[in-house]
Amino acid sequence: xxxxxxxxxxxxxxxxxxxxCETSTGVQMPVDAVAVPDGNLVLYPGKRLxxxxxxxxxxxxxxxxxxxxxxxxxxxxxxxSFRTAPRKRRAR
Numbered sequence: 001x002x003x004x005x006x007x008x009x010x011x012x013x014x015x016x017x018x019x020x021c022e023t024s025t026g027v028q029m030p031v032d033a034v035a036v037p038d039g040n041l042v043l044y045p046g047k048r049l050x051x052x053x054x055x056x057x058x059x060x061x062x063x064x065x066x067x068x069x070x071x072x073x074x075x076x077x078x079x080x081s082f083r084t085a086p087r088k089r090r091a092r
Contacts (some may be wrong), residue, residue, distance in 0.1 A: 013078030
């Protein structure tokens, strides 16, 4: 299975090539544009963005020939400047 066609972008912090993907919960996430053998993400065609990024796990075992990727948050030297504070849950 081939990975979906991806629209390249550039990280505003480190200028590395990235692609914007959507997680299974609908959150946008930057992903390194280059596949790596030890990556923990696989990309599938998505609805709103270029791809749907799913974490490889015991439940999700993609074909061995499918490219794997890594979240750019794991590799960007400036990732901490893009993280936001966790939202506080409202008491019910």
